[in-house]
Amino acid sequence: MKNERELVFLNALEENKDKLYRICSIYSNDHEDAKDLFQEVLVHVWRSMATFKGDSSLSTWMFRIALNICLRFKSKYTKNQHRFIRLDSMTIENFGSEERRGDENEKLMSLRACVKKLNEGDKAIVALYLEGLPYREISNILGVSENNVAVKVKRIKSKLLNCINKLL
Secondary structure, three states, X not given: OOOHHHHHHHHHHHHHHHHHHXXXXXXXXXXXXXXXXXXXXXXXXXXXHHHOOOOOOHHHHHHHHHHHHHHXXXXXXXXHHHHOOOOOOOOOOOOOHHHHHHOOOHHHHHHHHHHHHOOHHXXXXXXXXXXXXOHHHHHHHXXXXXXXXXXXXXXXXXHHHHHHHHHO
């Protein structure tokens, strides 16, 4: 029989897995990196469950962990990027990937490209905003004021709109 901590973890995971995965995908270069990041987030959430104090909602706490893991990954990737040669000209056919991409239209792909161009702080805000989190929860996750989040969201929307218009 599962203990209480496992049940809390599994319920929270079921409620938030899609949102957590989408946050990971914003900070990753491809589907495989996103899956790896997501797995890393789950490991950290599980290991930290005993230290959860309840000062915020469990989902807020999970999003904070996800963002920290993603930012750490991005930092390591950027630091080590000069050590590797990217073979962008080579492509490998990935069967089944057409199904995933079939749902994405040109505007969604443009939005994703523009989000990836944002600085890390703006990416964090837009990732949480696109998940439908209220400004208050975003401010709790990021440790900034609710008003600051509102101002940043307005500025980010403007940046994204300009970027998308340039791409289309």
